[in-house]
Amino acid sequence: MAKARITEVMMDDTSINVSKEVDLVFSIANSLRGAYKSDKYKDVIIPMIIIRRFECALAKTKQAVVEAFEANRDIPPQILEAKSGYKFYNTSRFTLAELLNDADNIVSNFKSYIEGFSANVQSILRNLDFEKEIDKLDKNNRLLGVVRKFSEIDLNPNTIDGIKAGYMFEEIIRRFSENAEAGDHYTPREVIRLLVSIILAEGCDDLYTERRVATVLDMACGSGGMLSTTQDAIIRMNPDAEVRLFGQEINPESYAICLADMLIKNEDAKNIRLQDTMKADCFEGQDMRIVIANPPFGAAWGGKDAADGVESAVKKEHKKAEKYEGAEKLEHSRFPWGLPTSGDMQLLFMQHAIYKMSKDGRAAIITNGSPLFSGNTTSGESQIRRYMLENDLIEAIIALPTDLFYNTSIGIYAFILSKNKRPERRGKVQLINAVDMYKPLRKSLGKKRKEISRDDIRRITEIYSNFEEGEFCKIFDNEEFMYKEYAVYQPLQRRGSISAANIAALKSSAFFTANTRIFNEAEYEVLLETDPREGDDEKKFQNYLKGKEFTEAVIAALEEHASDKEYDDFAEFTKKLKEILGGIEGMTDSRLNQIAMEMSVMDKTAVVQKDKKGNVLTDPTTKDTEIVGLRVDVEEYFKREVYPHIPDAIYVYEYDPNKKASSTNKEKMGAEFPFTRYFYEYKAPEKADDLLAQFNEIERGLETKIAALTGGGH
Structure with a gap:
């Protein structure tokens, strides 16, 4: 049985402290007060951080690049990249510090400085619409001060490496996002490390030998933390591995940070796209060895709250699967198995992840509780879960502690998916209850009051990898979570x-x-x-x-x-x-x-109606439903749960497989994961005599205190 590769995957980052850098950045942000509302500080701060980090990275090679460019203004970009040592460069003689020497012309010089960056960097800043902010800063007499303060911050990659920069960006975004909607949140670094630890704990042995290529996708990549952490973990375990990162992000600021980080790490920037995953797959035809993501919770894909064009794109994509059956559906559509309620796109992201996974692909997806059990039997949510189980894609579902995220305290779950389960996992789902595996923070960070410690990550990963039943781990056949819905009627009387x-x-x-x-x-x-x-x-x-x-x-x-x-x-x-x-x-x-129905009432003393063959007719007004597990004997279930209350109940599975499926002829088979039910422990209430004794003791204590206050009298 495979053992977790925890030691190799985990890094010791407990000593990383970014409070100095973050406090400095926010002292600059506070200087914008009056010119900007607090929720708009990021429009200045994020681009300036990116510019300064690029500038620091290019400092050593800047002179060589400028000289080469001035000697030949038609010099190919590839030569300038080679001279800069990065996949970006700047041909301007300006730096942020140099801009301070000509305060009267700082606006035009700053814009000229930005124009000196390579096209990929200019694209980042253009997406952030930063040129507009330069004019606004100047108009409000803030530009010179902002440029001066940023010119003094050391953001050199040699000083602040990718890991530390990730922490810094995490804290900055956290502060900017404290009032954001719960659905749009930044994933805490330790949650990312947990997902990476689990996803690499098994099923990835091939990545740790020789020169292997690993493709990693995050289709809601934010600032790139999940991509970078996954890459770092694989490289630590196999320095010869080639890890190709792919990301899609809809938020311009997060996209800019992610793209900047990738450029500094000399990653292929064209694989990070500013695009809504609901609208398009930017990497069509490219399978992914690993998919890791934390999609937004409760974000609308349809209706009035959805972004323009999303609903039509989703429905069009889903329609591609209509003429196919079984596994073929997944070959032709990103959303093959159903559409969830229009107010929550989490299960659309889940289907997209499965669509992108290679034949030996693995995925780790963060969700809230909704994808586990929302929707009725024939709903899109239930059908998506059903097909995931029927195709044996779910390895594990892990319940994580509440209060982990910065701007929401709700409980979250991690779905671990695989297209190539190890033999003992096949046909089974592992449930891990990790809700109490955390350590409290000494000081809350927004709504974040807990964190998953290094020891907790090790423990959860071991529970996952050991694949053994225990107090915190339950293992079930896939069919345990699937059910049929039976219509229940009473005789027509x-x-x-x-x-x-x-x-x-x-x-x-x-x-x-x-x-x-x-x-x-x-x-x-x-x-x-x-x-x-x-x-x-x-x-x-x-x-x-x-x-x-x-x-x-x-x-x-x-x-x-x-x-x-x-x-x-x-x-x-x-x-x-x-x-x-x-x-x-x-x-x-x-x-x-x-x-006749409108002018009559149900009466158990009335004549039972039968058809010509002697079959009892049912009263449609008495219709109820019963959910019966797929592995449960239906007749035994009704003897136990229904007949004691309704002795003459008649149950019917209202689906005819010989007829074309329609709104009135749907297969009433669904799936759900009632997670807490499997870990519920009944605790008997205290005995009445014990409660009475406690009450009497409290009463005596109160009488003593009252007597003391009144000098002993009553």
Whole structure:
């Protein structure tokens, strides 16, 4: 059995402290007060950090680049990159410090300095619309001060390496994001390390031998922390490995930070894209060995809250899978198995991750609780879970502590996915309860009050890798989480009468007043006042006129035959109604049956109705549903759970596989992960005598204190 590679994956970063650098940056941010609202400080701070970090990185080679460029202004960019030592450069003689020497021309000189950067850096700053901020800073007499202060910060990669820079950016973004929505958050570094530790703990042995190529995707990459941490871990375990990073991000500031970090690390910047993953896959045709992501919680992909173009793009992508069955669906669509509720795109990201995974691919995806159990049986959420289980893609689900994130205290989960499970994992899902594996912070950081320590990461990874049942680990067959939904009815036993009360009830029923197929009173009144009525409106109005005549004719005929006589045989009652109403224009068997239902009530003493073959007919008004696990014997379940309460209950699996699937013929099979149920421990309440003794003790204590206050008297 594989053992976790914890020691090699983990790094000792406990000594990293970025408070000095972060405090310095925020002292600059505070100088913007008055010219900027606090939520707009980032419009200046993020671009300036990026510019200064690039400047520091280029400092040693800047002179050589400038001289080469001035000697030949048509020099190929590749030569300038070679001279700079990076995949970016700056051909301007200016630096932030040099700009201070000509305060009168600082605006034009600063813009000239930015234009001296290579095209990839200019693109980053252009996406941040920074030139506009230069003008605004100058107009508010802040530009000179901001440039001076940033020119004094040491952000050289040799001083602040990628790991420390990641911590610094994490803390800066955290402070800027304290009031952000819970769905849009920065992933704490220790959560990233946990995911990386688990995803590399098994199923990745091939990456640790010889020169291997590992493709890593984060389709909601933020500032790139997950990508960088995964890369660092693989390189530490195999220095000869080639790790290719791919990222998509929708937020311009986060994208800029990520791209800047990749350029400084000499990564392929073209693989970091500013693009909404819901709209497009920027790396079509490229399979990923590892997918790791923390998509937004509760972000809308459809409806009025969705970004422009997202809903149509998602539905178009989903539609690609319609003409395929089984595993073929995943070959043709990023969202093959279903669309979740329009207010939450987490399970769309999950499907995208699976779509991108190579045949031996692995994934770690952070979610909140919604993807585990939201949605009814035939909902998109349930069907996505079902197909993930049927295709044996879920290795583990890990419940993590609450209060881990900076701007939300909700509980989170990690889905560990694999397309190539080790033999003992096949057909099974591992649940790990790690909600109490944390250490409290001495001081809260926003809403973050807990962190997962190095020892906690080791412990969780070992539980995962050992794959053994225990207090914090449960292992189940995939079918444990799948179920069928059965419709439950009671026999058709109704008592009816053509009484004045029943006629009045029918007259005011929704069947007669809010029925778009017969008569809708509210719509009719609106159409009546509409002048002129054209096209569909006129057609609808004429239909309602006919419906109005129909309902009035029915009521008139019933009133003419009103009687208090009761019928305890529903068939006999329906027959009587047919004698009275059968000749009315527009009457059908379906309408007649509905009228009979409206004018009768369920009565267990009435005659049980049967069809011509002797089968008991069911009363549609008694319909209920029961969820029965796929591995559970249905009849035994009903004997245990239903028949003791409803002895004559009739259950039906309302799906005909021989008919075309439709809104009325859907397979009622779904899946959910009721995680907490499997780790719930019943604790008996204290005995009444013990509680009474505690109460009496408290009462005696109060009496003693009162006596002391009153000098011993009562």
